[in-house]
Amino acid sequence: MHLSRKILNQLIDAELSAGDEREAQGHLRSCKDCEGAHQVGLAMQGLTREALLAVAADVSFEKMQAEIATAIAVERPLGWGDRFKVWMGEFFQYRRPVWVPAGALAAVAVIVIAMFPGTEAQAMGSSRVLSVATSADPAVVFDVQSDDGTTSTGIVWITDSGDGEAAGRPVEGEGG
Amino acid sequence: MRARILAVLAFLSVLVPAAAFADGTCKVVLIRASHGTGGIEARLQKIRPLAQPPLSLFREMRLLDEKEMSLSGGNASTVRLSNGWSLRLREAGRSPEGTSYAAEVHRPGSTDRIRFTAAPGAPFFTVIQRGQEAFILGFTCQ
Numbered sequence: 001m002h003l004s005r006k007i008l009n010q011l012i013d014a015e016l017s018a019g020d021e022r023e024a025q026g027h028l029r030s031c032k033d034c035e036g037a038h039q040v041g042l043a044m045q046g047l048t049r050e051a052l053l054a055v056a057a058d059v060s061f062e063k064m065q066a067e068i069a070t071a072i073a074v075e076r077p078l079g080w081g082d083r084f085k086v087w088m089g090e091f092f093q094y095r096r097p098v099w100v101p102a103g104a105l106a107a108v109a110v111i112v113i114a115m116f117p118g119t120e121a122q123a124m125g126s127s128r129v130l131s132v133a134t135s136a137d138p139a140v141v142f143d144v145q146s147d148d149g150t151t152s153t154g155i156v157w158i159t160d161s162g163d164g165e166a167a168g169r170p171v172e173g174e175g176g
Numbered sequence: 177m178r179a180r181i182l183a184v185l186a187f188l189s190v191l192v193p194a195a196a197f198a199d200g201t202c203k204v205v206l207i208r209a210s211h212g213t214g215g216i217e218a219r220l221q222k223i224r225p226l227a228q229p230p231l232s233l234f235r236e237m238r239l240l241d242e243k244e245m246s247l248s249g250g251n252a253s254t255v256r257l258s259n260g261w262s263l264r265l266r267e268a269g270r271s272p273e274g275t276s277y278a279a280e281v282h283r284p285g286s287t288d289r290i291r292f293t294a295a296p297g298a299p300f301f302t303v304i305q306r307g308q309e310a311f312i313l314g315f316t317c318q
Contacts, residue, residue, distance in 0.1 A: 125274065125294070125295025125296065125297060125298040126273065126274070126294070126295055126298050127274070127292055127293065127294035127295065127298040127299060127300035127315075128273070128292060128293050128294075129290065129291070129292050130276060130291035130292055130293055131289075131290070131291045132288070132289070132290050132291075133288070133289040133290075134286065134287075134288045134289075135285070135286040135287055135288070137286065137288075139288075142230055144225065144228060144229070144230075151298070153225045153298070153299055153300065153301070154292050154293075154294075154300050154301070155225075155230065155231065155300075155301040155302070155303065156288075156290050156292075156301070156302045156303065157230065157302075157303040157305065158288055158302070158303065158304045158305065159305050159306075160286070160304055160305060160306035
């Protein structure tokens with residue numbers, strides 16, 4: 001019996017009551033899988049916070065407010081069906097505001113974050129992530145836009161949880 | 177008439193694969209990144225996205241390896257990287273926004289499969305972070 005994703009998220013976001021938190025922490029001490037998932041969630045939360053803080057430090061707040069209207073985030077769980085849909089070009093049909101709660105960040109396997117414009121435009125066209133599949137590690141997908149919004153650079157950020165294939169989530173084969 | 181149609185179809189069967197997969201090359205760099213204080217190696221400073229968020233979170237970057245991979249006809253090319261990982265890359269198709277590629281990063285205990293599309297010369301990055309350190313794979317394809 002493992003902690004549910006909801007409980008893990010609430011634990012990471014410190015949203016559990018004191019009693020529930022004690023119970024969850026007790027479970028983590030005896031369940032390596034849940035402890036691993038908890039650590040990954042904390043890492044993802046920290047990574048996202050660092051990234052957003054770095055962006056905030058580099059971009060004026062007025063510019064950020066202007067850009068937030070067009071910034072997007074896409075949540076996609078990993079899995080063959082979803083990857084296939086992504087590959088088929090439906091990846092960007094489900095767009096959500098970039099400022100999703102930290103709990104939601106931990107709840108999904110792949111998140112796409114549209115970063116705010118960089119300091120200089122890319123000289124060479126765009127790149128973009130179509131799909132990601134990892135053995136067990138969570139991945140964040142960045143789409144770093146150029147100043148003029150005409151080009152972007154795709155970045156896949158995988159957090160190695162150290163579990164590898166031992167986590168029991170082998171990568172599915174590609175369909176061609 | 178039938179012979180003419182067959183001739184056209186035969187011609188197209190030769191033409192279409194050639195259009196779908198053209199020969200190309202991808203330059204791959206392997207960078208070790210950390211939150212250390214050693215700064216960014218001079219050769220890497222000209223790679224602009226490394227100095228921008230989110231990659232600019234790393235304060236120290238060292239170029240570990242640099243490979244050029246030839247891709248032809250949709251066939252996969254594989255290289256072994258200096259950190260012990262292997263990278264398999266193939267062209268997966270073409271679209272108006274560029275060429276799509278399928279990359280497989282084989283590292284101990286894990287395989288990461290990534291599909292991306294890139295315009296000629298446009299950089300693409302994969303970061304694999306463990307703790308305070310990370311390996312960054314940078315791709316630029318022509």
